[in-house]
Amino acid sequence: MAAEAGKQFDPVRQFDIHKMVDIQVGKYDISFTNSSFMMVVAVAAICLFLFLSTTKKSLIPGRFQSLAEISYEFVANMVRSTAGRDGLQFFPFVYAIFMFILFANIFGLIPFFFTTTSHIIVTFALAMMVMVTVLIVGFWKNGFGFLKLFNPSGVPLILKVLLVTPLEIISFISRPLSHSIRLWANMLAGHIMLKLFASFGIAMAVGLSGIFKIGAIAPAIMTIALTPLEILVAFLQAYVFAILTSVYLNDALNPGH
Amino acid sequence: MNSLSIIMAAGDGGAGKVKVFSPLDFSTFPSQLFWLFLSFGILLFLLSKVLLPRLGGILEERSNRIADDLDSAARMQREAEQAGKAYEQSLSDARAKAHNVAETTRASVNAELEAELLMADEQTAKQTAQAEAKIQATREAAMANVDEIAAETAQALTQHLFTKKVTITAVRKAIKALG
Numbered sequence: 001m002a003a004e005a006g007k008q009f010d011p012v013r014q015f016d017i018h019k020m021v022d023i024q025v026g027k028y029d030i031s032f033t034n035s036s037f038m039m040v041v042a043v044a045a046i047c048l049f050l051f052l053s054t055t056k057k058s059l060i061p062g063r064f065q066s067l068a069e070i071s072y073e074f075v076a077n078m079v080r081s082t083a084g085r086d087g088l089q090f091f092p093f094v095y096a097i098f099m100f101i102l103f104a105n106i107f108g109l110i111p112f113f114f115t116t117t118s119h120i121i122v123t124f125a126l127a128m129m130v131m132v133t134v135l136i137v138g139f140w141k142n143g144f145g146f147l148k149l150f151n152p153s154g155v156p157l158i159l160k161v162l163l164v165t166p167l168e169i170i171s172f173i174s175r176p177l178s179h180s181i182r183l184w185a186n187m188l189a190g191h192i193m194l195k196l197f198a199s200f201g202i203a204m205a206v207g208l209s210g211i212f213k214i215g216a217i218a219p220a221i222m223t224i225a226l227t228p229l230e231i232l233v234a235f236l237q238a239y240v241f242a243i244l245t246s247v248y249l250n251d252a253l254n255p256g257h
Numbered sequence: 258m259n260s261l262s263i264i265m266a267a268g269d270g271g272a273g274k275v276k277v278f279s280p281l282d283f284s285t286f287p288s289q290l291f292w293l294f295l296s297f298g299i300l301l302f303l304l305s306k307v308l309l310p311r312l313g314g315i316l317e318e319r320s321n322r323i324a325d326d327l328d329s330a331a332r333m334q335r336e337a338e339q340a341g342k343a344y345e346q347s348l349s350d351a352r353a354k355a356h357n358v359a360e361t362t363r364a365s366v367n368a369e370l371e372a373e374l375l376m377a378d379e380q381t382a383k384q385t386a387q388a389e390a391k392i393q394a395t396r397e398a399a400m401a402n403v404d405e406i407a408a409e410t411a412q413a414l415t416q417h418l419f420t421k422k423v424t425i426t427a428v429r430k431a432i433k434a435l436g
Contacts, residue, residue, distance in 0.1 A: 015280050017288075028288075029284065029288055030291040033288055033292075035285070035288075036289070036292035036296075039296040039297075042296070043297070043300045046300060047303050047308065050309075050311075051307075054311050057311075057318075059319055061315075065315070068312055069312065072312050072316065073316070092301065092305035093305075095304060095309060096297065096301045096304050099300075099304075100297060116293075119279075119289060120281065121289050122293055125290055125293050125294070126293075184280070
């Protein structure tokens with residue numbers, strides 16, 4: 001009984017992956033899990049939202065069309081201001097990343113829903129997608145001129161060789177790590193915190209007797225206070241991920257700067 | 258996976274059996290990667306081929322429409338300004354014309370008036386001259402008569418004085434009557 005209760009209140013169990021449909025291909029296990037389910041839900045929700053909100057194609061937008069347009073212009077402005085007009089060819093990619101992370105984060109905040117972005121492999125895969133895109137575009141557009149990224153102009157030679165270029169290379173290589181861990185850690189920590197305070201509240205309400213049950217109000221208030229913060233974090237992390245993607249794409253398009 | 262097991266063991270409160278911290282459970286990675294690439298690929302495809310062009314089309318149409326409307330509004334304003342200018346022009350023309358007409362009328366009326374005045378003056382001068390001539394003639398005639406009368410009176414007086422005797426009493430009487 002105690003072990004069961006402990007399991008229920010364990011804040012890390014929410015990240016567990018359960019198989020829904022067992023699929024094995026060769027020696028790889030690619031079962032459809034709750035994580036896969038939430039990815040599909042996020043994708044379906046994004047597509048449905050964009051499709052349904054644009055069916056009318058009104059000149060004067062309704063609420064949902066307005067939301068869709070805001071998301072479009074928000075990301076388009078972000079890409080244009082960081083990566084320039086050239087960067088707009090990657091607009092669908094940045095938009096897909098922004099919306100996917102945003103929907104995964106927001107859906108993850110609904111109680112009993114799984115948070116796809118709380119798994120490092122997912123965020124790392126997204127970051128690697130960006131990295132690989134940057135590398136391909138960088139070398140394809142600039143050839144070896146892409147290496148100018150590590151050779152900034154206006155720096156004395158000795159300083160460049162000893163300090164700037166090694167630092168630039170290290171920072172470039174660590175980009176996918178920082179990019180993925182930032183999102184993952186934010187999601188993980190936020191969800192653990194929410195789960196902790198919520199389960200404290202329930203444990204106190206159930207476990208304490210008589211007048212002491214009032215004590216459960218404190219963690220309940222904390223949970224309520226944390227929820228909007230987490231919604232903000234969910235949005236902010238999607239934004240940060242998307243804007244860093246455009247910044248990296250800008251490096252690929254204009255390595256000299 | 259030793260360190261991961263330790264993390265998990267701590268998370269489990271040491272109660273249940275040792276289990277890997279699930280975000281770092283490598284056994285789930287192939288499945289997660291497969292489904293991520295599949296769903297994200299579908300999302301990217303649908304967005305770039307269908308949904309974003311659709312949304313972008315709506316936005317473009319709107320901005321075109323707004324630009325068109327602004328253009329036609331500017332054209333209409335230009336036309337209105339031209340019409341205003343033309344109106345202003347015709348108004349000032351009409352004003353100038355009216356001014357001209359008034360001026361010429363006044364000039365001709367003045368000239369006529371002047372001529373009539375001149376004529377009246379001439380006539381008056383002529384009549385005055387005639388009247389003066391008449392008065393002169395009358396006066397001369399009168400003057401001639403006065404000489405005659407004076408001569409006759411003087412003759413009668415002297416005749417009377419030197420032919421009649423005057424008594425003292427008559428003189429006294431006369432003086433008294435004067436006194």
